[in-house]
Amino acid sequence: MKKVFGALILLAILPLGSVSAQDGGYAPATQNAQSSADRVLQNAVAGQPISANDVEAFLHWMSVSEEPVGDYERWIPSLEGIDDGDTKSRAIILVALGLAVTGETTRSVQLIERYRDQIPTTYMDDLPDSYSYTDREMIAAYYGWFINNTEFSVPGTFVKSYPDIFFNNTPVWAATRDAYFQVTLPEDSEAWLGVYSAWASLLSDAINPAGVRMGSMYNMVHKANLQNIALLEYRPDLYLSYVNSQSNVDWLDYWKFLGPYEARIVAEAEKLERQMESLLVERLAEGHYFETDAAKQLVNAFLNEARNSFFSIANGPYTESTKKLIESTSVSGWVKAVSSISNFHPKAAVFQLQIIGGYLISQGEFRQLENYINWLSEGNFNVFLQKLGERTDGYSDYFIEDQSGEIVAATLLGNLAAQDSEGLKSVMEWVKLDYGQWGTFNKTPVMYAAHHNNFESYKLLRKAHPNLLESTTVGGGTDAPEIYDRNVLTYALENAEFDFVSAVLGDVGDLFVPKTDSAGRNALFYLGLNEKVSEKERKELVGMIQSIGLSLPEASFDCSLAQRRIELLTCGSSEFAALDKELSSAYFAAWEQAGDPKVVLNDQRRWLSGVLDCVVEDGFETCYSSRIWELERAIE
Known part of the structure; x- marks a missing residue:
């Protein structure tokens, strides 16, 4: 039994796709490559299109048949009888592939030369134009044409029989079409591939934090990883012949310092990676009879290669420079680090500044952090910008602006409020930053505290800066969140525990409960998202909200009686309530x-x-x- 696993699935991080044609499960009429081609071409002459399953069946049988094909020359005249252009092109390439498989390279080239003008090609299609090609080179060229011009799933038998062609000659576009690449994988690989999908989803979140417009390069990353997965599944004995990644681009080691969210993602990714490693070592040992040490070596190479494919394109150019910044901060302090202007990478400078501060938070270096925040938010930061500008035609090339220092400073203060209330307490007296300054995502420190359920930080900020509680997020601008008009109450309702939410309701409930965010979502909606409160606590909070009073939409049920999470979500928006009625x-x-x-x-x-x-x-x-x-x- 086989499963289709495609780059679109990897990109969207969806479950395994539908069952594809199984190796050995094709129709009785296609029990070898000869009969497979006979049937396909007969149908094509009769006006039927050549389907993805036809291509898969042929590739399968040419891979497993002892005598893959017979006399294809008799089919050449029949090609003239195919009216549809796409069908005719596929039939031509199929016949040419069959000729190449049987060693008839001369006839294969002659066929391509005869119909070349009728075959649609791209700059990545390298169809043979001379007799100097070897059989393998011709097979690779025709296989590549099918990958570029037909949506189908590469059979596992093809990977087994032609691993070099599959691994080295699968065309990669760095474009949308890479997303349609599929490989048929064994059904019993579903357990570890499920873990891989979850792991890949987390890595995709970290792949591009520095302003690089990746676009369809995401598709290329997942296509490369799908090739690695298929090679590991079908030819683990040859895997290290093609892949020998003993080290990796360790971007996650630094990305985790961006904030509490990133730190959590990295911790979850590391946990999944350990789980995947265990499953793969067991699979290789039991299914392919690898010794444990050899299996671990292979799995280590696979994981390194997967990480490299995620991070080398987008993050590789500045991982090393960020590493040097952290090392300098660790040994000599942040002043020395920011003096090393050459380590600040174009398009990544803002993130690197934030990573330096995040590293100080992680090490409990609060005196340094306090001075660093003040430097970011005061006039001396302009000197840093001038030095950046001297290295390029203005510091705008670094995706950095005059106000970037204050934004990074506010973000660091917010991250501290989210992660360490004692650290926040130790710096509050000396930090000169305006606590109302927006950080990343237009959040203030008190919103960060509510978002990450740090009640102690909230109480410190409430006492020292009570006006902060009345702030709301704003819209507009390139980096502003799509949904705005959020506040400390919505963040607490969504993410905090009962005592924290109760306190915020008591502090600003009268101000914010009657209001909605820019998408029309009210307090009940955000409470419906909360997974930290018990059912009993949720009911009590609903009562507190209703006692303050808010406008309720009309759903298919009475929203004044809403208690369950799905009911609260439904009554949390007029739009959602209308959908419920519909x-x-x-x-x-x-x-x-x-x-x-x-x-x-x-x-x-x-x-x-x-x-x-x-x-x-x-x-x-x-x-x-x-x-x-x-x-x-x-x-x-």
Whole structure:
């Protein structure tokens, strides 16, 4: 049994795809490459398109047949009978591939030369134009054409038989089409690939923190990793012949200093990596009879190569310079580090400044941090900008602006409030920064404290700077969050424990409970997202919110009675409540017109059992709109 695993799946970090054509599971009429080609070309002459499964079947049987193909010359005249251009092109390449597999290189080149003008090609299609090509080079060229011009899943048998072609000749575009690359992988690989998908999702979050416009290079990264996965699954005996990564681009070692969110992501990624390593070592030992030490060596190379593919393109250029900044900060302090202007990389300077401060927080160097924040927010920072500008045509090349120092300073103060209340207490008296200064994501330190459930930091800031509690996030600007008009209460309702939320409700509930954010979401919505409070505590908080008073939308149920999380999310927005009413109407319409209403009822119960996870994961609109479509379709 096989599973399709594609770059689109890797990029979106979705579950494994649908079952593809299985190795050995093709139709009886295609039990070798000859009959596979016969059937495909007969159908093509008859006007049927050459499908992805046809290509997969042929590649499979040419990989496993002892005598892969027979006489293809008899099919050459039939090509003239194919009317559709795309079908004809695929048929031509299929015949040429068959000729190359049998060693008929001369005839293969002649065929391509005859029809070259009718075959669509790109700058990455290198179809043979001379007889000097070896059989393997020709097979590689035709395989590459199919990868570029046809969506199909590469069979595992092809990877086994032609690992060098698969690994070295799979075209890589750094473009959208890379996302459609698929490989059929063993069904029993699902356990470790599930862990890999979760791990890759976290690494994707860290892949580009420095302003580089990656675009479709993301697709290239995942295509490269999919090649590594397939090679590891089908030819682990040859893996180290193609991949020998004994070291990796250790960007995560520095990215984690950007803030508490990044530190958590890195910790989760390291945990998943250990789990994946354990599963892979066991798989190689039991399924491929590797000794434990040899399996560990191979897995280490695989993980290093995977990390390198994620980080070498976007982060590799400035990982080494960031490493030097941290080393300098550790040995000689931040003043020495920021004096090393050459270590600040274009497009990454702001992040590197933030990483220096994050490192100081992690080491408990609060006196240094205090001075560093003051330097960032005062006039001396302009001297640093001038020195950057001397190295390039103005410091704008560094994605840095006059106000960047204050923003980094405010972000560091917010990160400190989120992570270490004692550290915050030790610097508050001496930090000269305006505590109302916005940090990253337009948040103030008190919002950071609420976002990361640090009640002690909140109390310190409330006492020293009570006006901070009345701030709201603002919109506009390139880096501003899409949803704004948020405040300390919405962050606490979403992320904090009961005592913390209760305190904020008591402090600013009258001010913020009646209001919504820029997307029209109210206090109930944010409480519905909270996973830290118990059911009993949630009910008590709902009572506190309702006692203050807020405008409730009209859903399919009475929102004044909402208690469960999905009910709070539904009543948290007029838009969501309207979708709920639409869903209710669609359900009853489907129920009334169904031949067996119990089927509709049971299906709705099944959907309801997973609706909360669906909403949290995919969003309310996506989840409810897809269900409405399903119910309406059932009526048609």
